[in-house]
Amino acid sequence: MKLMHVDASAKRERSNSRALSRFFVERLRAGHPDLEVDYLDVSVDTPSHVDEAFAIAIYAAPHERTPAMKARLAASDALCQRVLAADALVFAMPMYNWSMPSAFKTFVDAISRAGVTYKHGDDGRIVGQLAGKKVLFITSRGADLRPGSPYASMDALTPALNAAFGFLGVAAPAFVDAQPLQFANQEARAEALERARDELSAVAASWANSANAASHANNADAAQHEDADSEMTQ
Numbered sequence: 407m408k409l410m411h412v413d414a415s416a417k418r419e420r421s422n423s424r425a426l427s428r429f430f431v432e433r434l435r436a437g438h439p440d441l442e443v444d445y446l447d448v449s450v451d452t453p454s455h456v457d458e459a460f461a462i463a464i465y466a467a468p469h470e471r472t473p474a475m476k477a478r479l480a481a482s483d484a485l486c487q488r489v490l491a492a493d494a495l496v497f498a499m500p501m502y503n504w505s506m507p508s509a510f511k512t513f514v515d516a517i518s519r520a521g522v523t524y525k526h527g528d529d530g531r532i533v534g535q536l537a538g539k540k541v542l543f544i545t546s547r548g549a550d551l552r553p554g555s556p557y558a559s560m561d562a563l564t565p566a567l568n569a570a571f572g573f574l575g576v577a578a579p580a581f582v583d584a585q586p587l588q589f590a591n592q593e594a595r596a597e598a599l600e601r602a603r604d605e606l607s608a609v610a611a612s613w614a615n616s617a618n619a620a621s622h623a624n625n626a627d628a629a630q631h632e633d634a635d636s637e638m639t640q
C-alpha cells in the first residue's frame with residue numbers, strides 16, 4: 407500500500423497532531439510491513455498561495471495554456487500526481503481558529519484541479535478522482551467540540567474537510583479528533599490522547615487488513631496468470 411502522509415502543524419517536537427500521525431503510520435506499518443510512505447510537511451513545503459496567474463491558469467483549457475501558465479501550474483501538477491499515486495492518505499492538522507491551518511488550505515487549493523483531480527462526466531456531473539482511496543483526517547483541538555460541549559457548533563474544520571475532499575470523490579473519510587488538548591486539565595488531555603490513539607489503532611488495523619487482503623488477491627491473480635502462460639507455452 408502506498409500512503410501519502412501529510413502533517414500541517416506549525417509546531418514540531420511539541421505537536422500533538424504530528425505525534426498522533428506518527429503513531430498511526432507506525433501502527434499501520436506493524437500490520438502491513440509493505441507500506442510505502444510519501445511524506446509531506448506543508449508547514450515547511452507550503453504550496454504557494456493562489457495568485458492571479460494561478461487563478462487564471464487553472465481554468466484555461468490545457469491546450470490553450472501558455473508556457474508561463476504551465477510553469478505556474480507545475481508544482482500543483484506535481485502535487486496532484488503525488489496524491490493520485492497514493493492508495494491511502496492521512497492528513498494531520500491542528501484546528502486553528504475553528505478551521506484548518508492556512509498551510510493545509512494552500513495544499514487543498516493546489517490539489518483541487520479541474521481535469522486532474524476532478525473531471526466533468528458526460529452528463530455534466532463532477533467525477534472526483536480520489537474516489538476509492540482510503541482517507542483519514544487526524545485533527546487536534548485545544549477545546550472540546552464534541553456534541554454537548556458549548557463549543558460543538560464552532561467546528562468549521564470537519565465540514566470544510568468533508569466539502570473539499572468530498573468534491574474530489576472522497577465519500578467516507580475517517581476522522582480521529584483529539585480533544586480537548588489545551589483548554590482543559592491534565593487528566594482530560596491525557597484521556598483525549600488515549601482515546602485518539604485507541605481510535606487510530608482501530609483504523610490502522612482495518613486499513614492493514616484490507617491492504618493485506620488486496621495484496622494476497624493480487625498475488626493469487628499473478629500466480630494464476632503465470633500458470634495459464636506456462637500451460638500455453640507447453
Ligand SMILES: Cc1cc2nc3c(=O)[nH]c(=O)nc-3n(C[C@H](O)[C@H](O)[C@H](O)COP(=O)(O)O)c2cc1C
Pocket residue numbers: 415416417420421422423424499500501502503504505546547548549550587588
Ligand atoms: C493559532 C492557533 C489557533 C488555535 N485555534 C483553536 C481553535 O479555534 N479551537 C481550538 O479548539 N483550539 C485552537 N487552538 C489550539 C490547537 O488546536 C491545539 O493546541 C492543538 O492540539 C494543536 O495541535 P498541534 O500540537 O499538532 O500543533 C489554536 C492554536 C493555535 C496556535
